[in-house]
Amino acid sequence: MTGNSKTLFGVSLVGSGSATPAQRITNDQLAARVDTNDEWVKTRTGIKERRIIGEGDSLSKLCVEAAKAAMEMAGWGIDTVDMIVVATSTPDDLFGIAPKIQSQLGARNAVAFDLTAACSGFLFALVTGAQYLQNGTFRRAIVIGADQLSSWMDWDDRSSCVLFGDGAGAVAIELTSNDQNALIGFKMKSDGSRGECLSVPQKKEFVNLVGSFKNQIGRFSNIQMNGQEVYKFAVREVPLLLKDVLGKHGITAESLDWLLLHQANQRILNAVADRFSIPESKVLSNLKNYGNTSAGTIPIMLDEAVRDGRIQPGDLIASSGFGAGLSWGVALFRWHGKT
Ligand code: UT7
Numbered sequence: 001m002t003g004n005s006k007t008l009f010g011v012s013l014v015g016s017g018s019a020t021p022a023q024r025i026t027n028d029q030l031a032a033r034v035d036t037n038d039e040w041v042k043t044r045t046g047i048k049e050r051r052i053i054g055e056g057d058s059l060s061k062l063c064v065e066a067a068k069a070a071m072e073m074a075g076w077g078i079d080t081v082d083m084i085v086v087a088t089s090t091p092d093d094l095f096g097i098a099p100k101i102q103s104q105l106g107a108r109n110a111v112a113f114d115l116t117a118a119c120s121g122f123l124f125a126l127v128t129g130a131q132y133l134q135n136g137t138f139r140r141a142i143v144i145g146a147d148q149l150s151s152w153m154d155w156d157d158r159s160s161c162v163l164f165g166d167g168a169g170a171v172a173i174e175l176t177s178n179d180q181n182a183l184i185g186f187k188m189k190s191d192g193s194r195g196e197c198l199s200v201p202q203k204k205e206f207v208n209l210v211g212s213f214k215n216q217i218g219r220f221s222n223i224q225m226n227g228q229e230v231y232k233f234a235v236r237e238v239p240l241l242l243k244d245v246l247g248k249h250g251i252t253a254e255s256l257d258w259l260l261l262h263q264a265n266q267r268i269l270n271a272v273a274d275r276f277s278i279p280e281s282k283v284l285s286n287l288k289n290y291g292n293t294s295a296g297t298i299p300i301m302l303d304e305a306v307r308d309g310r311i312q313p314g315d316l317i318a319s320s321g322f323g324a325g326l327s328w329g330v331a332l333f334r335w336h337g338k339t
Pocket of ligand 1: 035036037040041044045119158159160162198225227228230231264265292294322323324
């Protein structure tokens with residue numbers, strides 16, 4: 001699915017926020033549980049530590065904190081928010097957490113719903129939220145990306161447990177005129193035929209209901225991942241899609257200010273950047289502190305770079321989310337935040 005700038009209105013990214021759990025677990029600490037070591041995890045992934053939701057935290061709490069920070073940066077009154085989209089695959093409640101976040105924020109005028117697209121979730125949610133503004137339906141939206149994959153991990157599987165962490169990030173977007181449109185282009189893709197590479201499938205457990213009728217118990221497995229296949233998928237598909245979107249909009253890789261990829265593995269970030277000769281200094285990475293927070297990675301990284309002044313108003317950013325589904329997407333946007 002492709003998008004372009006031929007819309008009724010424009011969308012502007014005016015605020016960002018993020019929140020991560022207090023509990024921090026280093027590679028060395030994990031090595032006390034599984035047969036791994038700091039050197040292996042650092043060199044193969046770039047990760048040194050991750051944050052894990054503990055007893056005092058919850059995913060919705062982190063989402064509320066991130067959304068509040070984004071709204072503060074945007075300078076919005078809470079009653080002016082029209083929509084909240086929460087990208088997550090790990091809600092506190094299977095029916096969705098967006099309404100709970102809406103209520104905790106006090107955003108009584110906002111419609112709120114969840115969207116699931118795993119590690120591509122934030123990017124898909126940003127594009128989804130932007131559509132409502134660009135067609136004039138809503139004026140202001142908060143887009144949140146958040147996950148708590150630590151709850152779905154086999155903590156004795158060293159090939160996956162070292163990769164993931166928990167966290168939430170949010171972006172405040174608002175309607176603007178078409179000539180100010182900051183979402184320059186996007187493309188999103190899905191390929192369910194390769195979905196088994198990365199999944200959290202429902203368990204096939206049935207119990208007797210009445211007579212010979214049975215019903216399935218609502219339980220899920222831990223994360224099942226073929227790491228090498230996911231790696232190959234990412235380094236093949238992301239550059240293809242990025243090239244496509246850049247070409248469609250006549251934008252050269254040299255003119256990008258930042259490459260903001262889903263933070264899965266430093267080697268994936270480097271491989272994608274290398275294909276476009278994008279220097280390391282333009283590749284945003286905070287993997288070492290958080291690992292892969294799934295839908296959280298892109299907005300958490302964006303917020304960090306906005307707040308420390310690396311990303312400046314007007315900067316051109318190429319972002320890509322990729323992961324389970326399989327799903328992947330690219331968005332080109334300018335940061336118009338009031339920093
Ligand atoms: O949002 C998307 C989520 N998924 C991903 O991003 C995953 C993408 N894939 C990857 O990042 C990489 O494939 C991994 C980091 C998961 C694995 O790296 P790799 O370079 O592909 O390693 P490998 O699977 O080929 O394993 C190499 C060796 C194996 O040992 P042998 O068979 O060579 O003796 C593994 O058993 O490394 C071993 N190994 C470990 N050793 C120490 C695997 N995990 C660990 C570990 N510590 N944590």
